[in-house]
Amino acid sequence: MSASASQSELRLVVLGRTGAGRRSAVSTILGLQDSQQGTETEDLQECSKHRGKAAGRKVAVVSGPAWFGSGCEPVERRRHVSSMVALSSPGPHAFLLCVPVNQPADEEAxxxxxxxxxxxxxAVSSSTFILFTHTEELEEDEQLDDYLTTWRKDLGELVKRCGDRYHTLEARGGGEEEEEKGEEPVMKAVEGLLEKVEHALAESGTQHFSCPLYQEAEERVRERQEEMVRERRRMEPPEESPPPPAEENVxxxxxxxxxxxxxxxxxxxxVDVESILPAPAIVPPPPSSFLWGLWERLTGWLRWLPTLVRREALLGALVGLFVGGPVGGTLGATVGSVATEVSRRKTTEKTK
Incomplete structure (x- = not known):
């Protein structure tokens, strides 16, 4: 590939836990059908690279297994990292971390x-974007910005670590006005993502992300590329054929x-994979972790409730959680019910 072609191609690396929507993100960006990705499952077993056009740009998207998780063996992690880096060499223009809005953010952190x-x-502060997925779990009239600010401070912390860069490719609602204008919400979302990537590159003043590991990968790729070209030129032609020219045009x-x-x-x-993700020590979780787990389950369940009920249910749950015992459960349920009824009556009075 020529230098000009390499510079005109936008390289994106899609990361995320199993079930976070990596496969869907790749399909959306490149406009692929699911079968064109060569896999039938979300849990990709190997790194892959797909090329196409999006918003008038040449785009290459690299994705693969969730190698950053503690469940990945060191040998496999080294292989996945090496493959991901080589496929996105000489360096990606952006890392896209898929983050489901309906899950705790511990794995993403x-x-x-x-x-x-x-x-x-x-790599994080200047070149990573949070790509929110599963936004259909939000209330129909609930904006992503409001949801992050009000309910998910943990997701907000991820965004801050990435220089406040985030996006979603999932169009919610769309609206008749956009359809009448012939504007496709998904295409607009992809175009918006690429514009944000280019804006971030302009701010950083770099052509693409680079580091010693990517420099090593690019050097090895170029060496192997030259070797393969020389091997093709050294192939002996049949005796009856004339010898090949000294310089073969490629x-x-x-x-x-x-x-x-x-x-x-x-x-x-x-890649020193042992140091980047040491095996977690097996220790009993402290009581605070147990309470935090309960809290995460509680807030996850509350996100399925209507917005009107959510605050009142949360109030009752807080009382029950921190008072504890049968008395706390009864008191929390009572507080939540009373608060819900008060809100319902206020809403009814406003509509009269």
Missing amino acids: QALDVLQELFGPS TEEEMEAVREEAEKSIGDLN
């Missing part, structure tokens, strides 16, 4: 820690195909 340890602080398409093969052939890079 760990993913940002791993990215920072592996590629350096700027088209841009051929060079691109050779580079793709070179990227896929890169083995383990110099």
